[in-house]
Amino acid sequence: MTAVDPRLAGRSVHVKVPATTANLGPGFDTLGLALSVYDELEVTVREAPGATVDVRGVGAGEVPTDDTNLVVRAIRHTFDHYEVPMPGLDLVANNVIPHGRGMGSSGAAIVAGVMAAKGLLAGIVDLDSDALLARATELEGHPDNVAPALFGGLTIAWVTPEGPQHKRLTVHRGVSLLVCVPESSTMSTALARSLQPESVPHQDAIFNVSRSALLIAALIQSPELLHAATEDRLHQSYRASAMPETDALIQLLRTAGFAAVVSGAGPSILVLCSDPAQRLKAAELVRSHATTPWESHMLAVDFKGATVIERSADAAA
Structure with a gap:
């Protein structure tokens, strides 16, 4: 030994x-x-x-x-x-x-x-x-x-x-986080990455560059811009077929004005809210429309x- x-x-x-x-x-x-x-x-x-x-x-x-x-x-x-x-x-x-x-x-x-x-x-x-x-x-x-x-x-x-x-x-003090986690479904990061194409259209790349820059400003200075700043054309739509309920709930939330995105590789949902009351409304929207059990977590940075x-x-x- x-x-x-x-x-x-x-x-x-x-x-x-x-x-x-x-x-x-x-x-x-x-x-x-x-x-x-x-x-x-x-x-x-x-x-x-x-x-x-x-x-x-x-x-x-x-x-x-x-x-x-x-x-x-x-x-x-x-x-x-x-x-x-x-x-x-x-x-x-x-x-x-x-x-x-x-x-x-x-x-x-x-x-x-x-x-x-x-x-x-x-x-x-x-x-x-x-x-x-x-x-x-x-x-x-x-x-x-x-x-x-x-x-x-x-x-x-x-x-x-x-x-x-x-x-x-440092994130603006007005930003409140909601993470909605499905009780049973999971997502492999490797699988999520395999669903993305090797290349994307030039206009989609430009779109994401602008939104990423805007997202930094929204998170540290201007939370009212979070909805526009969280638009994406690089990865979420390509992965949607592997997590249909996640995609449906995100579309529902975004249509209602919430800055909802896939958390990491998914299938959880991140909602970036401009105040605590907004995330309560988002959590209720998920609760009332989800077809399987989800847990909503009110989190801080x-x-x-x-x-x-x-x-x-x-x-x-």
Whole structure:
């Protein structure tokens, strides 16, 4: 048995990661918001090699509880990148973010693992914000979900030859969020992406550029522009056939004047409202017209992003 690095022995960390909603209509693979729904994770170094995961809440009995768990893979990926042998680990995952509903559950799992590694490696390796985003994006494949999960707020994410980048913005206090989640249906991100064409008409690309720019202004300064700013021609219509009730409810909401879009890859719906009363009306519209059970969540924008609390053996004593 390989001995645990003495610098890691006895260490434990607590991680908290927000859910996210990506795309926000026209900002495909670029824009994301952190939501006030959280997964929490406890990670403790142990003598025995390997990892075990105690999953509580969402995903219990469904997701892997060994080294193949996505959180463990993210921890290992980070340790491997910095050439530090990963010690044996005990994990307790308290999951609240729905899986397969377009609220960034996989991105949150990856960020939880990267943040856990950051805490465990404190004093050994310094992971700054660029490093955290790079490690998380390497696993997720694109930064639009992991950026808001890491940093909170509204994020613009893009990729350069030097790696993924982000800009965090503060959302206008008048913006209220409603996320409507179907009780039973799910959507695979891979399936959602497979439904999109390799190219789109030039005029559609121009349309989305204008709406994405307008959406930034609407979210940080002018919420009254949210309905016009959330129009999209790049991805939602192509995916509509795979989630017909989502599409029907979005069309209903938008016709009634609500800024409704697909949350991430779906099938959940995000409604960006200009005041709390408006989102109550939107929730009632969904409740009265949905043909299957949906849950409506009145959420706030999370402004902190992922956090990690480190505890050493000396500190715990």
